[in-house]
Amino acid sequence: MALVTGAGSAGGIGFAIARALVSGGARVCITATSARIHDRAATLGCMSHIANLTDPAQVAALFAAVEEKLGPVTTLVNNAGMVQTGKRVGRGKLADWSDADWAHHMALNINTTFHCCRAALPGMASRGYGRIVNISSVTGPVVTIDGSSAYATAKAGITGMTRSIALEYGRHGITCNAVLPGWIATESSSKAEIRAGTRTPAGRPGTPEEVAACAVFLASAEASYVTGAMLVVDGGNTLQEMKG
Template sequence: MAGVTGRVALVTGAGSAGGIGFAIARALAQAGARVAVTATTGRVHDRAATLGCLGHVADLTDPAQVMVLFASVEAALGPVEILVNNAGMVQTGRDVDRARLAGWSDEAWAHHMALNINTTFHCCRAALPAMVSGGHGRIVNISSVTGPVVTIDGSSAYATAKAGITGMTRSIALEYGGQGVTCNAILPGWIATESSSEDEIAAGRRTPAGRPGTPDEIAACALFLASDEASYVTGAMLVVDGGNTLQEMKSP
């Protein structure tokens, strides 16, 4: 994708070597983007060293830390032109329980919203002024099929937040489309990462594709949506799930 060459790209949630965020950052770097990566722990510096890019530790649930992150990236590389919001789902050092809707405490519900939608909001809000000023921007939000398309018992908070990301994606696409900014969402299904459970891997084998997806397959989609070549694609929800949501009856 020649359309990312020289562009400043920020990928959040890129601390895991086997995760989606790192795979996206690697794809962007290999395509010639000037990449910065962030995560909540210092391991992100190992990922940055591997790619030869900028690493920054930040808790994206905190708006103040988000502003410091964007200022640091701009000082080192220039204004962010490509933003990939991958942070969410889990946070290193904190376990998240499952519950049906009536079972969520206010604290647990707020934690899911902070982690899975507020992080995306904070980063979009921070990125958009410079994108508008520069007349160019690509925002790629990593959502999930869980929430917008399907759901899982016990995951109502996560599903609600991920569905909210798709609403935010459409709103940004509408509000900023005339100013050179596109905003799209990728909705992964069962993807084999370092944090995948045995049950999740087994579920991936029951897709029409017969296997879970890979982080690199999500990265390929993100690379396209981040490129100049995708300039007429905005407000889209790209499901990447091996056809899993197509099948009404799944094998046991």
């Protein structure tokens, strides 16, 4: 049974991952913070649940609801996490972040992943099997953007968490890997981000489906000897020193 977080946008990475898992025959639950997640689930023919994953109590309720309806979570894809959701947080140099804005970035971009991993791991360990795929970003672990220090810090933190889980739970049959997308054309992409994608060696931004293909492999039983890995999906952009 697979749980995919942050799948509310029909043109987003989370929805593409959920669609690929459903197509592969998995029982899937998708979650987001608004009621539009029910429309996405109707399209896929899967379960949906509204939850704010920054709240541990709502995460616990999510996992309880999923287990009651579909069974225990054996595959967790942590896709939830953006620069913002429902709140505008501008760019800023590190010393200029307010405590509230810094906490906002951490809550969205690393606490959501931590809360879900913490909820999933005990059951996975007791059953001797689990797949966790964390959707991070090249921003933070590999590169960074001026004014995005809070987001970059959180995303880099996800890769540290990924490695720690892989080390601590490997003997329990659990793998934990991270996918690091670069410039991906989604419904939330700005014109500047799409232009940046055209300057990659591939000559175009990536698609949610291309990220989904990588996540689905890491979530598969066949990927049993791949753990603690950081899979960069950026059209080769981080290879080039001179861009544009």
